Amino acid sequence: MTVLTEQLEARDLTHRRWASAVTLIACASALWMPALSLKGQMIIVGLAVGLLGFPHGALDPLVAALRSADRSELNLGRFLGLYIGMALAVVLLWALSAPLGLALFLATSALHFGLGDAPRSRVSRSPWRQWARVVAHGAAPIILPAAAHPGNVAEVFGWLLDLPRASVEPWLISARPAALAVWAACVVTGYFGAGRSEASPRRGIQRGTQRGIHGGLLELGLLTATFVLLPPLLSFAVYFCAWHSVRHLITVDAVLGPGLRARGLVVGVGVLAATGALVSLGHLAASDPASIESLTRSLFVALAALTPPHMLVTAALARRVESLSE
Numbered sequence: 180m181t182v183l184t185e186q187l188e189a190r191d192l193t194h195r196r197w198a199s200a201v202t203l204i205a206c207a208s209a210l211w212m213p214a215l216s217l218k219g220q221m222i223i224v225g226l227a228v229g230l231l232g233f234p235h236g237a238l239d240p241l242v243a244a245l246r247s248a249d250r251s252e253l254n255l256g257r258f259l260g261l262y263i264g265m266a267l268a269v270v271l272l273w274a275l276s277a278p279l280g281l282a283l284f285l286a287t288s289a290l291h292f293g294l295g296d297a298p299r300s301r302v303s304r305s306p307w308r309q310w311a312r313v314v315a316h317g318a319a320p321i322i323l324p325a326a327a328h329p330g331n332v333a334e335v336f337g338w339l340l341d342l343p344r345a346s347v348e349p350w351l352i353s354a355r356p357a358a359l360a361v362w363a364a365c366v367v368t369g370y371f372g373a374g375r376s377e378a379s380p381r382r383g384i385q386r387g388t389q390r391g392i393h394g395g396l397l398e399l400g401l402l403t404a405t406f407v408l409l410p411p412l413l414s415f416a417v418y419f420c421a422w423h424s425v426r427h428l429i430t431v432d433a434v435l436g437p438g439l440r441a442r443g444l445v446v447g448v449g450v451l452a453a454t455g456a457l458v459s460l461g462h463l464a465a466s467d468p469a470s471i472e473s474l475t476r477s478l479f480v481a482l483a484a485l486t487p488p489h490m491l492v493t494a495a496l497a498r499r500v501e502s503l504s505e
């Protein structure tokens with residue numbers, strides 16, 4: 180095992196403990212919390228995504244630079260052109276057809292979440308089992324809140340699509356049985372029997388770190404409870420910030436090493452400021468910038484726009500971790 184793998188494994192364990200504690204506290208508080216309006220939920224999500232969500236993508240240029248250091252110098256202009264071009268293409272797609280934009284956003288998000296969160300086995304000879312786990316982990320943050328809280332989710336989707344909740348909710352309710360069945364089938368396929376065949380503590384599961392199959396199942400169980408118990412925007416904030424973003428930041432930090440940490444901070448703050456300024460400028464073009472509907476739309480369209488280029492960088496990061504772990 181390399182130093183990087185050992186370091187990642189230790190940090191991953193610490194992270195999972197902390198994230199589990201935060202998630203359990205959030206779930207417990209849902210039991211006594213007075214029902215929160217969507218507006219109240221959006222304020223919390225906006226703050227959480229701004230403080231922890233966006234920063235996990237802010238180091239993308241540095242991650243890309245690291246990768247290209249092996250080959251040629253990173254052409255920063257080309258990188259930024261590609262990144263911003265992809266983001267603008269997504270914004271354009273939303274402007275042309277919001278339903279298509281939303282569908283693509285949900286599908287790419289599920290893939291991105293699953294590739295980052297599902298435990299992967301080096302020794303597994305069954306790629307379908309791994310893919311089933313990718314779908315199980317990746318689709319959970321979308322399918323479960325929509326299934327458990329169709330009213331709330333329909334209202335937010337309605338804000339994104341400029342449609343009344345009443346015309347979105349029946350869609351969610353009619354898609355629910357099939358979506359839940361596919362999700363459950365993926366959980367069973369991905370995990371049933373995997374403990375025995377893939378979870379050998381020595382040669383086992385890894386996603387760069389050696390996260391065991393049982394850890395993966397425990398995490399999925401805890402998050403399932405969160406998506407069912409908490410109102411949808413709050414469970415999203417818990418998942419996206421405490422699990423997804425922190426996990427990514429830990430990997431980036433380990434790969435950068437102490438030498439590049441300071442530069443990472445400078446790049447991160449710069450990119451965040453630029454992204455914040457661009458998103459705010461775009462938001463000002465909204466017809467009613469002060470309304471909760473248009474604030475929600477700007478936040479999620481910005482997330483949607485950054486997702487495809489961020490996925491490319493994340494894939495490069497995963498390849499780098501893999502090559503450094505060999």
Ligand SMILES: CC1=C(/C=C/C(C)=C/C=C/C(C)=C/C=O)C(C)(C)CCC1
Binds near residue numbers: 284336412479486
């Ligand atoms: C819009 C919306 C949802 C989906 C959010 C998604 C899909 C976010 C994806 C973020 C990504 C991919 C960030 C990249 O790192 C929920 C939570 C189902 C509930 C209600 C409204």
Ligand SMILES: [Fe+2]
Binds near residue numbers: 235291427
């Ligand atoms: Fe991400």
